[in-house]
Amino acid sequence: MDKIITKEMLTDDADSNITLIVNEVDSHKNELILNGWQVCLLLDGVADDGQDYYYRLIVPNEGILYHSCVGRLTYLKGKIGDDDYNYLYDIFKMNWHLWNLRKQNKIDENYEIGMKSLKDFVKEMNGIFADTNDDTKK
Numbered sequence: 001m002d003k004i005i006t007k008e009m010l011t012d013d014a015d016s017n018i019t020l021i022v023n024e025v026d027s028h029k030n031e032l033i034l035n036g037w038q039v040c041l042l043l044d045g046v047a048d049d050g051q052d053y054y055y056r057l058i059v060p061n062e063g064i065l066y067h068s069c070v071g072r073l074t075y076l077k078g079k080i081g082d083d084d085y086n087y088l089y090d091i092f093k094m095n096w097h098l099w100n101l102r103k104q105n106k107i108d109e110n111y112e113i114g115m116k117s118l119k120d121f122v123k124e125m126n127g128i129f130a131d132t133n134d135d136t137k138k
Contacts, residue, residue, distance in 0.1 A: 004045040004056070021053055021069050022046050032089055033057070034074035035067055039092060042073065060095035 007026040010019055022045075029044040040057035047054040047066050054066040055073060067073070077085055 002050055003048045005048055005053075006045040018046065018048070018053060025055065028075055028077070031075060031077045032085065032092060033076060035059075035065075035071075039076075039088065040065065041092065041096075058096060060092065060099050 005018060005022055007022050010022055025042060025044065025046055028042050031042055033040055033042050035055075035057060038059060040059050043056040043058060043064070045056060046069065047056055053069040055069055055071075057065045057067055059065045076088070080088075
């Protein structure tokens with residue numbers, strides 16, 4: 001993508017459409033969303049290729065996906081119970097982490113967590129999303 005636009009970059013003369021989209025993304029950044037049937041993480045900023053605006057999504061097993069802002073996203077936070085959302089978020093982070101390890105050839109397809117509980121595993125690798133200002137657990 002040519003350019004990523006964040007709320008801090010908006011100017012008074014910015015197009016009203018991009019202002020609406022960037023403000024929407026800013027209020028939901030780093031939250032889990034549904035893109036069709038796929039659970040994704042909404043990243044900060046809106047991509048602009050000069051012809052269209054795009055949501056930036058993290059998709060486990062695929063990486064970063066650009067989804068046209070013409071399409072619709074379904075926000076999950078506040079629409080499902082907090083325990084369910086937090087569990088889904090932990091599973092999402094685990095899948096993202098495992099995909100990255102596989103991509104780096106650090107584990108193979110037969111990797112198993114073993115005797116560790118999911119909660120312990122997630123706690124160990126929680127630092128992966130440290131730079132996303134993860135406030136979903138508050």
